[in-house]
Amino acid sequence: MESQRTFLLIGLLLVSFLLFSEWQDEQAQSKAEPSAVTQVATSPSNTDQADIPASSEADVPVAQTQAVRSVITVSTDVLAVKIDTKGGDIVEAKLLQHAETHGSDIPYLLLGEFDGKQYLAQSGLIGLNGPDASSAGRPVYQTEQSAYTLSGDELRVPLSYVDSKGVQFTKTFVFKAGKYDVSMEYDVVNATDNPVQVQLYTQIKRSAQDKDSMVDQTYLGTAYGTQDEPYEKYSFDEMREANLNKNTLGGYVSFIQHYFVSAWVPKQDINNTIYTSIRNNQGIIGAKGEPVNIQANSEAKLSAIYYMGPKDTDALEALHDDLDLTVDYGWLWFISQPLLVLLKMLYGILGNWGLAIIGITILVKTLLYPLTKAQYTSMAKMRALQPKMQQLKERYGDDRQKFGQAMMEMYRKEKVNPMGGCFPLLLQMPIFLALFYVFLESTELRHAEFGLWLTDLSAMDPYYVLPILFGASMFLTQKLQPMTITDPMQQKMMTYMPVVFSIFFIWFPSGLVLYWLVSNLISIAQMLIIYRGMEKKGIKVRD
Template identity: 75%
Template sequence: MESQRTFLLIGLMLVSFLLFQEWNNDYNAPKADPSATTQTLGATTPESDDFIPASSDGEVPAATTAKRSVIDVTTDVFTVKIDTRGGDIIEADLLQYEETKGSDTPYMLLGVFDGKQYFSQSGLIGLNGPDATVEGRPVYKTTQKAFTLNGDELRVPLEFTDSKGVTFTKTYIFKKGDYAVGLEYTVNNVTADPIQVQLYTQVKRTVQDKGSLVDQNYLGAAYGTEEEPYEKYSFSDMADKNLNITTAGGYIAFIQHYFVSAWVPQQDQQNTLYSKLVAGNAAIIGTKGEAVNVQAGTQATLSSTYYMGPKESDVLEAIHPDLDLTVDYGWLWFISQPLFVLLKWLHSILGNWGLAIIAITVIVKTAMYPLTKAQYTSMAKMRALQPKMAALKEKYGDDRQKFGQAMMEMYRKEKVNPMGGCFPLLLQMPIFLALFYVFLESTELRHAEFILWLNDLSAMDPYYVLPVLFGLSMFITQKLQPMTVTDPMQQKMMTFMPVVFSIFFLWFPSGLVLYWLVSNLISIAQMLIIYRGMEKKGIKVRG
């Protein structure tokens, strides 16, 4: 049993290492450097080889040479740049999120990052869509070059009139405190003939290879359909096969640590979800709506919603019932989601994310106390049987079959389950991992302050105080536990494990280390209570 427990701890260490590596890939990934983003138009706008979904006649537009410019939009949560060529969003800074802790630079979600592009694109294709003509994507006109949100809503209209006199008005709708941006296309057909258009929306991003070891803190595309509420579609998936699915409603997204951008088309129509890799090592995932016929002398409006912001479950769910799944808690989402709800509730009461972590640890450890008691009780009983176990070994020598039978008979008479110390630990591991995912994925913990020097729970402890305290708590736990390991190698492994974990946790997010430290301290207190009760009953716990 002790051997199995040792291997469980080693397995836990391995899982922790893999999860940490995933966090490290995201948290320490190269951030956007605004100084590296040139302000010249050519450097901040999509290149002429932008992929446009094929129109119904199969043609793809060529590049236009018309003069273009950039429109600046400022709200309480964004600064946004819109390219008049195509009306694409080519840059978005999140004003309420710092690029790095303590900096005055807002977090750049969309834009150009050291040559890497991340844009939001949309347009009208179909038989008569302006983005489907051989002249190239339309260059829109605006009444002003800068827009600022002063009230609750800001409308940014872009207008284009084609050679036949049809007017296309592309309007972005920004709302106060909202990361969801509305998109409306109004088509005014003043001609004597009907026309047909089709709305497409897509996100374009330079391919980035993370070299992921586990499927958490995912960087890549995702989509949802009527049948599949959430499916990842990685860069490698796109390289293998283009996505091409027709569904009622649906959505597409690009996901990264803490943030997401997503197009949610009209949910009352059939939409085609697609992907493509294009020249320049860029990946695109997008949606195409149904073809819309606009009769002569009439108008029609097509719409969609684009979200670009933090992974906030409630907000995302309000935009689309399944969009909150982009807050990726992995395969333990059904445990992580209620734990996160509890964590947010505790924060609303305590007003500090560090205190909320401590509180949820206390609650979880208290709820799991029956399992903990069963685990330590079983371990103590196993230790009490060690003298009888040694006598059986001496009696039966190398006859392993008779020794095994005698040992099982002894367990039966003493009413001891040799796996009793392992099962509770196995049952606790999903809770442990689910909380890990919550701390790792929750945007609310990004740059969250605790106390004193711990001013960012998503970053490592700068003075390594928490990892050292954790190592000490683990050492104390080992000393209190009734140990039955006799193999010298296992003894050495168990002895050095607190040191290994302490070193390993030096680079862990301090919020996670805080959780494990508090968990260990509670375990020590519970252990002392359990052992004291057992010793009163005459059960020898420690040698």
């Protein structure tokens, strides 16, 4: 088992490479996302009639209301939104509490139309008498104001439309202070002598982003949830192969990206059809509700909720039990989510995300101390058995079978597990991976400052201080550990391993490197304590 430590470090390097690739993918993805510094179209968006989902055959005459198409603006304490009066689509959304880049005064642009690309939130009424199903095109709503500003806890933005039969449609967006979710309410008043039928649809439209290279984003696309599938991704490539068509009670549709998400949550007590389509490199995911029959001289209300903002797990879960899964922690989500809760608690106490990372590292290393002790104890015992191991090699020469049997018998008598140094480290890897996704996915760490030169824990260390310190701590750890490797080539590999990791970690987010550095420093302290105790018992640990 001389090469077990080399095997572990190579495995660790491989895992680090995979994590680095994932982080690079996320960075490439974020660069491909909308940028507020890009010229944004100020004219009404191109909401093509072909975007509207199919419904039962429509019989909607040319509208009676004649309105001039325009774009109205809505401002709250967290959102700056533009709504196209044609169709009542949200065609632009800026997040006022999130900067485009670190230190910038320009708010982050989540939705918009720029450079021939679109990212819109659409909604409307189809069905036999839905205005959005008219052959004349989507309705142009009328508004009392061209600009709305939130001054209290709630802001209502009504858009009205009357068709040629006299059916009145009022589409109202309800904004709330401090909230990124917007309620969309339809009031349909049928003042005619005949029944009408409408069907609510809500959808998100975005230009497909193709991969340009191996380091381009691994995923930038849609996701949905149904009664049976809490969270499923559906990529642009999957859209090109087949359109999604699923019936479910409740559900949601979303578009996810690094740190941010937009999602429609329809009413959860009705059956909805989740669908996708793609045309001219424009991908759409949406949900259609059930057809609603409105009798003569009566009215009906239809509604849905749209979220456009950061991946805030608490806010998302409040809208839908499974919507927080769009904060994608991978298959280790059951570890990542508690770690994020713990990280937030520490931030609430310490008031600094860097200190919170140090605090969670201390807690994790303390909880894993029994595994760490088992790991270092096993390595020390293996080191103490090296003279006996050499004797067995000399005794049995090239007879590998007898040597193996004798070696296992020696392990049994000495009560040493040859894999005892591997298993504890392997058991710690899921926690490290889970923390990696916490640092990668959590919006709270975007542009989070620590102090001094570390002004953004989600970005690489600009002066490479942490990677260098990490390499030094790894080198010191190697010097303190009992050496069980006798092969000169493997020893040389071990010598250069800290240099390789230091170079490799240059491109890692500084928050993750901070975690590893502190983890190494704590491991060194724990190692010294464990070895001192073993040496007191007469067990030789180091030369």
